[in-house]
Amino acid sequence: MMKTLLLLVIAVLAYGLTALLRRYALARSLLDVPNARSSHVAPTPRGGGVAIVISFMAGLCVLSGLDWGVTPPVFLALLGAGLAVAVLGFLDDHGHIAARWRLLGHFAAAAWVLYWLGGLPPLTLLGWTLELGWLGTALACVYLVWVLNLYNFMDGIDGIASVEALSVCVGGALLYVYLEQPEHALLPLLLAAAVAGFLCWNFPPAKIFMGDAGSGFLGIALGALSLQAAWLAPQLLWCWLILLGVFIVDATLTLLRRLARGDKVYQAHRSHAYQYATRQFGRHLPVTLAVWVINLVWLWPLAWWVAAGGLDGVLGVLLAYLPLVALAVYFRAGALEEQGNA
Numbered sequence: 001m002m003k004t005l006l007l008l009v010i011a012v013l014a015y016g017l018t019a020l021l022r023r024y025a026l027a028r029s030l031l032d033v034p035n036a037r038s039s040h041v042a043p044t045p046r047g048g049g050v051a052i053v054i055s056f057m058a059g060l061c062v063l064s065g066l067d068w069g070v071t072p073p074v075f076l077a078l079l080g081a082g083l084a085v086a087v088l089g090f091l092d093d094h095g096h097i098a099a100r101w102r103l104l105g106h107f108a109a110a111a112w113v114l115y116w117l118g119g120l121p122p123l124t125l126l127g128w129t130l131e132l133g134w135l136g137t138a139l140a141c142v143y144l145v146w147v148l149n150l151y152n153f154m155d156g157i158d159g160i161a162s163v164e165a166l167s168v169c170v171g172g173a174l175l176y177v178y179l180e181q182p183e184h185a186l187l188p189l190l191l192a193a194a195v196a197g198f199l200c201w202n203f204p205p206a207k208i209f210m211g212d213a214g215s216g217f218l219g220i221a222l223g224a225l226s227l228q229a230a231w232l233a234p235q236l237l238w239c240w241l242i243l244l245g246v247f248i249v250d251a252t253l254t255l256l257r258r259l260a261r262g263d264k265v266y267q268a269h270r271s272h273a274y275q276y277a278t279r280q281f282g283r284h285l286p287v288t289l290a291v292w293v294i295n296l297v298w299l300w301p302l303a304w305w306v307a308a309g310g311l312d313g314v315l316g317v318l319l320a321y322l323p324l325v326a327l328a329v330y331f332r333a334g335a336l337e338e339q340g341n342a
Helices: 002-028 050-066 072-094 099-117 133-154 160-178 186-202 211-232 235-243 245-261 273-281 285-307 313-330
Strands: 123-125 128-130
Touching: 002 050, 002 186, 050 072, 050 186, 050 211, 072 099, 072 211, 099 133, 099 211, 123 235, 123 313, 133 160, 133 211, 133 245, 160 186, 160 211, 160 235, 160 285, 186 211, 211 235, 235 245, 235 285, 235 313, 245 273, 245 285, 245 313, 273 285, 273 313, 285 313
Parallel strands: none
Antiparallel strands: 123 128
């Protein structure tokens, strides 16, 4: 009962803080003004993701203080990296920080997470257990930075980043319950509660946007939670990669196609599959809801199958991603925007 009450309090706190941040943004004219690269048509306040950060951090301190499934290393990993990324994003939301300095900060945050979590845990690969040592740590660092940045790239239409985080966290929590480790389910549910409070304001049509502070924080937090899960049960890393599939596939395919074409990948664009889909349907809501349906109907069952030991993790990821790649290709992920508008 007390744990359920905590989740409700965090959700209400995030809701209230988002309302205050919206008033602050309107008073300071901190608005996302539509331009040729935007997917929205009306000026909208930004920076509401700070409510997620504050609410989750408050709950994290409670979980740690009461010893409710949060060990000191996990607490320090999430607290340090999460706050650093959020502050960096907040400063970028209010001005501009050069891409190289943002990237340096992201790698520092990733290194902080890996220090406290103990690096990359042993991987299960087609029945084999692999200890990658320093190479694994380097790969895990790149993975965390990529998840952080892809979350920023994918936060381009109303509600999509919030719905994805909510789905991934609830799905991850259910896997802990299935594996009879319910004490660890509270941490992803805490993040889900904070996101749910914000989503009340961010659901299409959004009354406030998340901003870099919120999207970057969600990226590093979800990446850290996936590595923590892998330390608890090796197959769970593959499960979290499955749960994150919609964002990973769209962002990665888009990046690769733009790199192959020689585009400046750090420049704003509207060539993600979800952005093309939004323009095709003429609204944000169908695309945001489609992400939730894909997660619920396709990715959750596959993640459960892998967690149950019925399917190898690598094969599970490949099976999960195959139709997602097909969808991304269909919606022209990474194509020249003139082609997408034709």
